[in-house]
């Protein structure tokens with residue numbers, strides 16, 4: 001069974017071309033995972049070292065990132081089908097709605113992971129805790145804990 005084949009009972013929808021948002025890939029995630037079968041379902045902090053290769057033109061935007069022990073990565077699960085309404089997780093009998101799952105197969109296949117930041121090497125972050133295929137496009141990087149925001153009363157402006 002190929003990765004994209006429907007399982008018994010799974011349902012899909014025909015939608016017009018996806019063009020509501022224009023995102024820019026800002027880099028690539030380099031992982032040891034070459035097939036979906038190699039990927040963990042969710043990463044963990046004791047997983048292998050992975051590289052977040054940011055577009056070098058954006059490197060100054062990383063300044064200060066070392067203050068965060070954990071960071072949140074948003075990425076585009078680019079090898080996912082996007083038409084599934086219901087799915088049977090892990091090939092089981094139960095059918096669940098796509099939005100009740102963290103499956104990679106969703107209308108907008110955005111993945112997010114909190115990862116442990118090991119070190120920065122210029123425009124590259126070395127992290128642990130990823131679960132995606134090698135070469136997965138990167139959408140955004142955010143600190144999990146934002147020190148300056150914690151000191152400020154809530155609701156007083158953007159973080």
Ligand code: SAM
Nearest residue numbers: 036039040041077078079080104111112132133
């Ligand atoms: N941690 C993210 C989340 O919760 O949003 C992703 C979780 S998703 C269950 C992780 C799975 O997506 C992996 O085990 C693999 O099967 C699949 N996957 C990883 N990289 C992918 C990619 N680039 N395109 C499609 N599927 C991918």
